[in-house]
Amino acid sequence: MEFLDEFPEMGRKDLRELKKGIDASFREFSRANGDGIEAFFEPLMHFMVWLEKLMLATPWPIMILIFGLLAWWGSRSIWLALGTVASFLVIGYFGMWEDTMATVAIISVATLVCIGVGIPLGILMSRSDRMQAAITPILDIMQTIPSFVYLIPIIMLLGIGKVPGLLAVCVYAIPPIVRLTNLGIRLVDKEVLEAADAFGASSRQKLFDVQIPLALPNIFAGVNQTIMMALAMVVIASMIGVKGLGVPVLRAISNQYLALGLMNGLAIVALAIIFDRVSQQYGKRLQKHREGGHGV
Amino acid sequence: MSDIKVSIKNLYKIFGSNPKSMVQHVENGCSKADLLANHKHVLGLNNVNINIPARQIQVIMGLSGSGKSTLIRHFNRLIEPTAGQVLVDGEDVLSMSEDQLRDFRRNKMSMVFQKFALLPHRTVIDNVSFGLKIKGLPVEEQHERAQKWIDRVGLTGFEQNYPAQLSGGMQQRVGLARALATDADILLMDEAFSALDPLIRNDMQDILLKLQDELHKTIIFITHDLDEALRIGDNIVILRDGAVIQQGAPQEIVLDPADDYVRDFIKDINRARVLNVESVMEEGTSDSGLSFASTTTLEEALPAMAAANVTSANVEQDGTVIGMVTLNDMIGGIARPARHEGEGVTYR
Numbered sequence: 077m078e079f080l081d082e083f084p085e086m087g088r089k090d091l092r093e094l095k096k097g098i099d100a101s102f103r104e105f106s107r108a109n110g111d112g113i114e115a116f117f118e119p120l121m122h123f124m125v126w127l128e129k130l131m132l133a134t135p136w137p138i139m140i141l142i143f144g145l146l147a148w149w150g151s152r153s154i155w156l157a158l159g160t161v162a163s164f165l166v167i168g169y170f171g172m173w174e175d176t177m178a179t180v181a182i183i184s185v186a187t188l189v190c191i192g193v194g195i196p197l198g199i200l201m202s203r204s205d206r207m208q209a210a211i212t213p214i215l216d217i218m219q220t221i222p223s224f225v226y227l228i229p230i231i232m233l234l235g236i237g238k239v240p241g242l243l244a245v246c247v248y249a250i251p252p253i254v255r256l257t258n259l260g261i262r263l264v265d266k267e268v269l270e271a272a273d274a275f276g277a278s279s280r281q282k283l284f285d286v287q288i289p290l291a292l293p294n295i296f297a298g299v300n301q302t303i304m305m306a307l308a309m310v311v312i313a314s315m316i317g318v319k320g321l322g323v324p325v326l327r328a329i330s331n332q333y334l335a336l337g338l339m340n341g342l343a344i345v346a347l348a349i350i351f352d353r354v355s356q357q358y359g360k361r362l363q364k365h366r367e368g369g370h371g372v
Numbered sequence: 373m374s375d376i377k378v379s380i381k382n383l384y385k386i387f388g389s390n391p392k393s394m395v396q397h398v399e400n401g402c403s404k405a406d407l408l409a410n411h412k413h414v415l416g417l418n419n420v421n422i423n424i425p426a427r428q429i430q431v432i433m434g435l436s437g438s439g440k441s442t443l444i445r446h447f448n449r450l451i452e453p454t455a456g457q458v459l460v461d462g463e464d465v466l467s468m469s470e471d472q473l474r475d476f477r478r479n480k481m482s483m484v485f486q487k488f489a490l491l492p493h494r495t496v497i498d499n500v501s502f503g504l505k506i507k508g509l510p511v512e513e514q515h516e517r518a519q520k521w522i523d524r525v526g527l528t529g530f531e532q533n534y535p536a537q538l539s540g541g542m543q544q545r546v547g548l549a550r551a552l553a554t555d556a557d558i559l560l561m562d563e564a565f566s567a568l569d570p571l572i573r574n575d576m577q578d579i580l581l582k583l584q585d586e587l588h589k590t591i592i593f594i595t596h597d598l599d600e601a602l603r604i605g606d607n608i609v610i611l612r613d614g615a616v617i618q619q620g621a622p623q624e625i626v627l628d629p630a631d632d633y634v635r636d637f638i639k640d641i642n643r644a645r646v647l648n649v650e651s652v653m654e655e656g657t658s659d660s661g662l663s664f665a666s667t668t669t670l671e672e673a674l675p676a677m678a679a680a681n682v683t684s685a686n687v688e689q690d691g692t693v694i695g696m697v698t699l700n701d702m703i704g705g706i707a708r709p710a711r712h713e714g715e716g717v718t719y720r
């Protein structure tokens with residue numbers, strides 16, 4: 077039976093036409109809207125460039141001092157602050173200072189964008205089940221689709237450069253913060269919400285006085301994961317023109333430079349550990365009073 | 373003296389997919405169990421009628437699942453009824469717009485919760501200020517007024533603590549202060565002391581009674597504990613399966629329980645401590661030379677009669693004799709009323 081042996085495929089010609097059609101219409105779309113979209117993201121790009129330049133223009137000892145202080149302010153741990161200082165000293169000594177600053181810049185901007193877009197989106201999602209049902213599958217796709225696949229439309233739309241790179245990082249890194257904001261707000265104690273209602277709180281007052289503060293530990297876990305995922309995208313983003321530690325890694329891959337790849341890879345790991353520990357400690361500090369017991 | 377503050381009229385609450393259509397069944401006598409078995413709806417409240425007098429403590433009592441929490445949430449419309457009316461100071465709560473309702477909740481009625489429902493990220497003083505913040509008062513005034521209530525409930529010195537650092541009893545004092553701080557003249561308390569240890573619960577009852585002595589709020593107090601109900605209630609309503617079984621003064625309920633459900637409730641209480649001489653007195657005067665104020669409990673009166681070696685005494689109110697009690701009256705009051713066999717009341 078021919079029908080069972082051979083999958084009843086679509087005709088070769090039809091399939092080619094279909095793909096061509098999709099490509100052509102998207103190309104059409106990007107030709108029409110590419111400039112507009114680029115203009116929309118321009119302020120973001122300027123900010124990123126400005127931040128990177130600022131970090132490079134500042135004398136390195138001052139930058140390292142700032143990083144150390146930030147680490148201490150976030151974690152209140154002297155060891156973490158010292159570890160941060162030591163890591164940046166080593167990174168600089170091995171000639172990776174500029175790339176590291178570029179990476180820190182894009183990670184910072186990407187995280188800010190993710191927070192700015194992700195938290196409101198998560199709040200929206202928490203307010204209605206229908207919204208949640210609509211957004212959840214989109215987040216699923218964003219997290220599971222191979223990142224190379226969505227690089228294609230981004231490149232078609234915006235070409236190669238900082239903005240498409242930033243966009244790629246954000247697409248990959250934003251789901252956790254959206255999910256955890258939504259979850260955090262939905263997990264807020266029903267009785268506390270009822271109390272707010274009983275005292276006549278408006279929905280704005282409920283959101284800002286009760287829901288967001290009580291969801292903060294979860295929201296913060298989302299920020300932490302978002303930073304980690306943004307760092308994980310550094311190498312892929314460098315494929316489409318983002319400067320930073322990913323560029324030498326790519327070079328190392330194509331030329332089989334083991335040492336180069338290893339050093340830059342380890343620099344990324346160091347950044348990841350610093351960001352992770354500091355933001356985790358900060359999150360813990362935010363909710364210390366919930367544990368009670370000591371410190372009366 | 374007893375002008376009506378809150379009035380509940382023909383209130384029904386049915387949970388399920390089409391509650392309105394179920395009211396008819398319930399009116400026709402469909403029971404809670406039948407409604408669930410045959411129509412897949414839960415009967416929350418069944419034709420509740422209560423008039424709550426101003427400036428008194430109204431207790432609502434019933435076993436778990438009898439609809440107490442559902443009922444109290446109708447007073448400030450945290451739950452919408454399926455049918456019926458809720459009137460507060462003659463005003464229909466159910467016809468209020470969203471803005472009016474918010475105003476009403478901010479100014480007229482406040483609430484204390486079983487599990488405290490405090491904000492864990494706010495200090496004691498900020499928790500007590502919560503209702504005032506919602507009202508939009510300036511911060512200094514919030515704190516000034518909150519401080520007054522913190523002092524009144526005995527939490528001075530704990531202003532900057534977080535709820536998790538306090539014991540259960542102290543947390544509920546915060547809850548009480550928060551409710552009092554808004555100056556609402558009606559206070560809703562849903563099993564407010566049930567989560568506390570017996571000794572602490574006693575303390576809290578003392579605090580509430582002392583405050584009430586001078587504040588004279590209208591308090592609607594829910595409990596499943598009869599001792600608590602008798603101790604603080606001026607009036608008691610007994611709920612079962614969402615319906616009112618009996619309502620009246622504590623003495624009336626103890627002396628004349630409406631059915632076996634109520635009889636079971638009161639069977640283990642110390643009747644001598646609850647009943648006063650007025651509730652068991654008869655007409656006439658005694659020449660024993662002994663007399664009691666009408667509110668004297670039997671527990672206090674009996675030893676006094678034994679000491680004076682008399683079998684009767686006068687009952688006085690404001691210095692005039694209003695009747696007399698005999699040892700027999702008093703023993704009759706203490707004797708537990710027999711269960712009416714064959715009445716066939718069953719409940720869960």
Ligand SMILES: Nc1ncnc2c1ncn2[C@@H]1O[C@H](COP(=O)(O)OP(=O)(O)O)[C@@H](O)[C@H]1O
Pocket residue numbers: 387388414415416434435436437438439440441442443
């Ligand atoms: N949202 C709801 N949906 C369905 N049934 C409910 C709901 N809320 C309460 N009930 C039911 O209504 C009845 C009364 O509940 P409740 O008022 O909480 O009782 P109580 O406070 O006296 O313990 C119970 O049978 C309960 O299961």
Ligand SMILES: [Mg+2]
Pocket residue numbers: 440441442563
């Ligand atoms: Mg309850």
